[in-house]
Amino acid sequence: MQPFLQAMNFRHACKKFDPQQKIAEADFQQILEFGRLSPSSFGMEHWRFVVVQTPELREKLREQCWNQPQITDSSHVMVILAKSAAVEPGSTYVKQLFGRRGLPVEAEQAYLERYAAHNASEIAPYMNTFAWASKQCYIALANMMTGAASLGIDSCPIEGFSKAGVEEVLGVDTAQYGVAVVVAFGYRAGEQTSRLRQPLAELVEYR
Template sequence: MISSDNFLDAMQRRHACKLFDETKRISKEKLELILEYGRLSPSSFGMEPWRFLVVQSQEMKEKLRSFCWDQPQITTCSDLVLIKTVISPLAPGSKYSRDMLSRRDLPKDRIEAYFDIYDKFATAKMAGEGIFSWSSRQCYIAAANMMTGAAAMGIDSCPIEGFEKEKIESLLNMDPTKEELALIIAFGYRVNEVTKKVRLSLDKIVEYI
């Protein structure tokens, strides 16, 4: 069983690291464990829409930095993880959605019922906020688990939304009808110690009814 104190320590340690130690690299084993935390994350309908692109090439980091508001964590980090979300595979009636929903050992009529529920849900999303808005939120669940898991191992991170999405997608030859960039996370080891974490108290953010 995971200790609640250990989890709380990881939450307290995690912060948005703005500058990493360029001389330190995350081991292959620890990096793969961080990615595993993302893979095992929950997602709506179990669609697992995330795809992780790990950037280790310094040349590519430099190119990406120019589209990320020139933020230093892009090029000083050990590993840069671009979290993409699939798009067309999530369409109602798609083979992908059928495959994902059929993985459970359920009677055929139950699976068919899930197909119908999902198709109505996806159709409503496409007509309203859009598939990307919904699927990218699932990516944030994976991102949170990856960053907290990294913190538990003494590895720092920084979630990044400050980037020119279309330009990065073009740089990476991404087809936006098939996949889109949701967010970026830089992982590495901090240079500077951080100040005490500042958050609103529970009584400011929690209500009971």
């Protein structure tokens, strides 16, 4: 089977991790790299990856995550924060990230204007900046999970949490960031649930 398909088939939302099995540091760094290399709208890299390691913090985090055991039993837990203030049009961060492209001044200015115009007409009317940034974070999430699967590492994406609660536990500066999603990585303990998916015919249309 093709390696990518193999990884897609291996990945599932792992409900039960083996608490004894830890991910090797080199493998975890590789997973972080999959996140770092992910694409994002306008290349704004809307994410910050917070790896929660201490047992005390994990316990507190679990309380805010519907008491889900993956939070304490997995090898590594990551809270993905979405940048909000930083990616607003006109911010220093936006200027820096366009600036690193090394474009001529006029071209950079055109990008900044396009960014602001796109935000005004296509983002702001439909969602706030946090929601837009969170969409980008989910791309990194998916790449890290499938990438982890390619290394034989299991994961569970977690949206079952209190956003305010997780932010409080981690002391997140909510003027700058919001919690987009949580993800646990580790190794499965025993059999996993079978995969449920609708057939392609239900999902695809051609025009």
